[in-house]
Amino acid sequence: MNASLPKILLVLSLIGVVGSASAVPEPSPARFGATPTASQVEWQNMQMYAFVHFTINTFTDKEWGFGDESPEMFNPTDFDAHQIVQTIKDAGLKGLVLTAKHHDGFCLWPSAYTEHDISNSPFRDGEGDLVREISDACREAGIKFGVYLSPWDRNHAKYGESEYIDYYRNQLRELLTNYGPIFEIWFDGANGGDGWYGGANETRKIDRSTYYDWENTWSIVRELQPNAIIFSDAGPDARWIGNEQGYAGETSWATINVGDSTPGNADTKQLENGDRFGSDWIPGEVDVSIRPGWFYHAKEDAEVKTPERLLEIYYDSIGRGANLILNIAPDRRGRVADIDVQSLLGWKALLDATFSKNLALSASVSASDTRDVTQRFAASNLLDGDRSTYWSTQDETKQASIELSFDEMQRFNVVEIAEYIPLGQRIGSLRVSYWNEEEDAWLDFGSAQSIGAQRLIKGALTTTKKVKLTVEDSAACPAVSEIGIYFSPVEFK
Known part of the structure; x- marks a missing residue:
């Protein structure tokens, strides 16, 4: 036996490294099945945040623009990023995901890769950057900022061809490098169909599973915003819950078997319920709008969801283990309408009345x-x-x-x-x-x-x-x- 070993044991025992068997801590339980990353845990702890649909559709009274809309139509009369963000914060929402580009292709930031953007609108005399104003307001208010960049573009002449993928990735890089930390980026499954396409005015179909080369597209996010949560039907970090009605499945697992699923190509039943022993940790996100539509329409002012209905959605989403992304649609002023504000604050009051005291x-x-x-x-x-x-x-x-x-x-x-x-x-x-x-x-x-x-x-x-x-x-x-x-x-x- 090494003569110095008793001395080493004595020293270790004095500093508490070696002691009686009963003092040795029990090891932590082993992980079971698929488990989340640190970013996914942080994201799930947020629980709820806002979606903000505000673009040229707000002024055309459409849900999906065709792509032929003139940028001059985008002209909010009294835009106030702080009012939008403060309303969201006052409602208890922890972040905001902005529709930086919807299916019509109009960009809310001055992009170096297109003329179909905010720089050619009357907003701020062509010098505006709405993504900048919203992202700055989020940071000032202490809530997180995210973006939605529609994969489909009904304006771009090269949509459906390989050149468009380069364009799309260039715009993705712009959003991920110029606006600070991004907590979530949205990729959805609305891809391909009729559109203006630079004047072609035709229907274009794409193979949703291969066209966007998703693994390489998502790698840009991993490189530029490694902590961002990537959302789509298939994750890879968070999944669509399979409906837009405001509920997760009564039984809802955070794990699913992704297989060959891609955005726009997934089993909605699996999305709603997950798989108990699924191979991938991709928790659900419930997306629902406070209004019937995703953009503001004056005719829907009387159909804003009540505080009581929003409370039901809370229990059916967050209460079932999913996250909630609640859409808020600013009006043509560029502010959250009073009726929406009242409903959001009434909802927050109901939540506080219950959960302020454990x-x-x-x-x-x-x-x-x-x-x-x-x-x-x-x-x-x-x-x-x-x-x-x-x-x-x-x-x-x-x-x-x-x-x-x-x-x-x-x-x-x-x-x-x-x-x-x-x-x-x-x-x-x-x-x-x-x-x-x-x-x-x-x-x-x-x-x-x-x-x-x-x-x-x-x-x-x-x-x-x-x-x-x-x-x-x-x-x-x-x-x-x-x-x-x-x-x-x-x-x-």
Whole structure:
């Protein structure tokens, strides 16, 4: 034996590296299945942000421009980027994705590669850059900025040919290098069809799976904005949820099997629900507009979604583990219309009335099983407001329960639970129950088949001193970061 080894062990023990077996921390649970990148975790923690559809369509009263519109038609009378951004921030939204170019091809920034842009409009006497104004306003307000650059261009003469791909990538580089950090970039599946195409006025079809050479196009994003989330039907970072109605599937997994899916070529059922054991971590994003259309139309002023309807969308999107991108459409002034502002602020008030007070913080918490005795994975982590800490069980324990006990009776009708998603989406079935003193029994409150980044379980108004969450099925030992118990003044059906 090496004569110096006892001395080394003595020194290590004195500084705490070597000690009794009981002091050695239990290792973290192994990751299960597909897991998110750090950027995806940060993105999912944002939960909700805005889409802003504002371009030449606002002035032609169309949803999809044909591509033959004159840039001179773009002329907001009182554009105010700060009013738009502040409205979005006041609604509780954490970011903004701007339609820098829609299908008609008109660009909201002065592009070096086309004349079909804002520099040839009356806006700011041809010296304006709306992308700049919005991105600057976002940074001043402390919310994140993103862009949508339509792959389809009904104006460009070379659309459908290889030259257009060079044009598209050049514009992508402009947006990703000139406007600061980009948190998300949108690529959608509306590709090919009739258009003006530089005066050809014809229908052009493309092979959606090959034309854009997506892997090389997306590599530009990875190079210039490595932390940006890339959205499309097929990800690679976030997926379309398969509808524009404001809901994710009742059971919604963050994982899917991408296979050969491309933007505009994906199984909408898979997009809506995901695949429990999917090979790729590509969580859902629910896109929905506050109005029937995506652009402002005065005739839709009476059809703006109410605060109550927006609240339903919140539960059906964020409450099912997806993110929510809510479209706000500025009017022809270049401001968010008063009726939209009122609805957004009313929605925020409803959210605050429920989620401003987590009743669980006044409870004592215990678990049927804990991973170690050092408190690193203790049940108390569920109430610390920190999603980087979590409760977990021993590896072999895949069914377990968490119990919250209160000193006084509590009224609640919403329960929140969030998995520690860096380790994957593990829980397949969870049930919430409450203790009924009169019946001396646990009664059902609600259940869920998938959790993920966040799950909100609504139920009838309940009064109790004890709430129990039971993990009935988990593919690996559960890892849960947060629990919330809330009273909502809204009565659920």
